Amino acid sequence: MNLKETLVNSISEATSKVFSTMLGLEVQVAESALEKGIPEATDGLVSFIGLAGTWAGTGSLTCSKELGCRICSQMLMTETASIDEDVLDCVAEITNMVVGSVKTDLEAIVGPLGLSIPTVVFGRNFTTKSAGSTDWIVVRFRCEAEMMSVKMCLAPSEKISHVIPHSLGQTCAVDG
Amino acid sequence: MESDVLVVDDSAAIRKILNRVLRQTGMAIGTVHEAGDGQEALELLKAHKIDLVLTDINMPKMDGLQLLGAMKAAPQWNGIPVMMITTEGGETKVGEAVRLGAAGYVRKPFTADQIKEKLAGIIELALPI
Numbered sequence: 290m291n292l293k294e295t296l297v298n299s300i301s302e303a304t305s306k307v308f309s310t311m312l313g314l315e316v317q318v319a320e321s322a323l324e325k326g327i328p329e330a331t332d333g334l335v336s337f338i339g340l341a342g343t344w345a346g347t348g349s350l351t352c353s354k355e356l357g358c359r360i361c362s363q364m365l366m367t368e369t370a371s372i373d374e375d376v377l378d379c380v381a382e383i384t385n386m387v388v389g390s391v392k393t394d395l396e397a398i399v400g401p402l403g404l405s406i407p408t409v410v411f412g413r414n415f416t417t418k419s420a421g422s423t424d425w426i427v428v429r430f431r432c433e434a435e436m437m438s439v440k441m442c443l444a445p446s447e448k449i450s451h452v453i454p455h456s457l458g459q460t461c462a463v464d465g
Numbered sequence: 466m467e468s469d470v471l472v473v474d475d476s477a478a479i480r481k482i483l484n485r486v487l488r489q490t491g492m493a494i495g496t497v498h499e500a501g502d503g504q505e506a507l508e509l510l511k512a513h514k515i516d517l518v519l520t521d522i523n524m525p526k527m528d529g530l531q532l533l534g535a536m537k538a539a540p541q542w543n544g545i546p547v548m549m550i551t552t553e554g555g556e557t558k559v560g561e562a563v564r565l566g567a568a569g570y571v572r573k574p575f576t577a578d579q580i581k582e583k584l585a586g587i588i589e590l591a592l593p594i
Contacts, residue, residue, distance in 0.1 A: 310574035364478055366485075375478065382476040385523075386573045389552025396555045404523050404552070406475065 292443070293426055295398065296391070297321045300428045300439050303390035307383060308432065312363040316430040316437075324425040324440065332413045333357065334372070336384035339405035340392060346423065346443035348388035350380065354411070356435040372411050381407040387439060395443070467495030468516035468588070473506040473532065474550070475524045479573075483519055483550070486577045492588055503527025507535060510542055517588065522551040522558060530558070533565045546587045550575065 301318050308314045333353040340346050352360070354372055361369040361379040369376055385407050392402050423442040430437050472483045480499045487494050498513060500506040502524045509515070518536070522529035529549060536542040546568035553559070554572050562570055569583045 307574045310576055361478075365481055378476055379478045382478050385476070386552050389523075389573065390554070392552075393554035401555060401557050406523065406525055 292398070293323070295394070296426045296441055296443070297428055299391045299394040300387070300426070300441065303387045303394075304428070304430060304439055307386045307390065311383065311386065312360060314359075314363060314432055316432045319429045319431050319436065321426070321428045324427045327416055327418050330414045330416045332415075334377070334380050334409060334411050335415075335417060336380050336407050336409045337417075338384055338388045338407045340388070340395075340402050340443065341405070341446075342400060342402035343446055344395075344399040344402065344443055345446045346441060348384070348391060348439070348441045349417070350384040350387060350437065350439050352380065352432075352437035353435050356432060356437055357411075359433070359435070377409045377411065381409045384409075388441075391441065399443075467493045469495045469498065469514060471498045471500065471506060471509055471513075471515045471518045471520075473500045473503065473518065473520035473524070473529065475501050475521065477501075479521070479550075483580070486580045487584075489577060490581050490584060492584070501525075503529065503532035503535070506532050510536070510545075515542075515545055517584075518545055518547045519550055520547060522549060522553045522562070530561055530565060533562065533567060537566045548583060548587060550580070 305316055308316045331351065334357045335349055335351045337347055337349045340348065357372060357376045357380050358369045360383055361376040364379045365375060389404060392404060396402055423444045425440045425442045427438050427440045470487055472480050474480050484497045487497055498509045500509055504527045520529040520532055533547050536545060536547060548569040549562045549567050550571045550573065552573045559570060568587045571579055571583050
């Protein structure tokens with residue numbers, strides 16, 4: 290199994306387990322792909338976590354405002370209809386759990402890795418850009434009526450790429 | 466006799482969940498103090514009598530392993546049981562937590578039952594309830 294297959298399997302299993310355990314929500318894998326270059330502009334929430342070690346990169350979770358609110362409602366057992374600090378915090382923590390689980394799987398292959406503190410961005414008409422040339426492995430999921438994606442780029446440290454949230458519209462960022 | 470607990474996690478959502486789970490254990494839980502990092506936790510330890518600490522590992526300013534090390538090095542706190550609740554599943558971090566004297570270790574994502582089960586063992590051994 291190559292690194293891409295390992296990552297796709299690990300992301301799929303981790304996301305499914307985190308959503309069912311912490312949120313009581315089922316997710317289904319819709320597709321997996323290799324993303325090159327800058328993705329199309331999007332709306333909603335994106336949460337990033339950096340990975341560092343002999344290999345380095347970034348993991349992210351992207352979802353709509355509606356799914357972000359649903360995640361928060363399920364996690365905190367409250368009704369949430371708009372983006373607030375709780376929603377940003379819940380999306381950050383779910384991303385932390387997914388990327389943390391994938392990191393543990395990866396450590397068996399690439400050695401110890403460190404995780405950064407998550408950062409969440411909420412906005413409209415924004416895209417993200419990697420400063421390096423590393424491709425992103427993307428797994429898209431269906432969760433109830435919404436779509437979301439978990440992405441990861443990883444390369445030996447000398448090829449490290451830094452992700453820069455590249456805003457085309459208004460955004461709101463907080464450290465999760 | 467009620468036991469006061471300190472929950473340490475940079476995620477307010479996780480602190481809320483653990484507070485709720487603690488109240489559901491059926492154990493005699495008094496005040497649940499909350500800290501967002503290890504430094505805040507040390508300040509709360511200085512200000513209050515804490516009977517149990519639940520802590521994340523990856524946090525800004527001072528992480529959970531540094532907090533655990535600081536507690537075990539301080540005679541007034543080294544008897545307080547510390548349970549790690551973290552995404553970290555690698556042998557390095559788990560081994561470090563065990564070496565430093567963690568009383569228990571639960572990986573995120575977690576269920577309420579996993580927390581309750583682990584707590585029951587720790588509290589039975591350590592707390593005055």
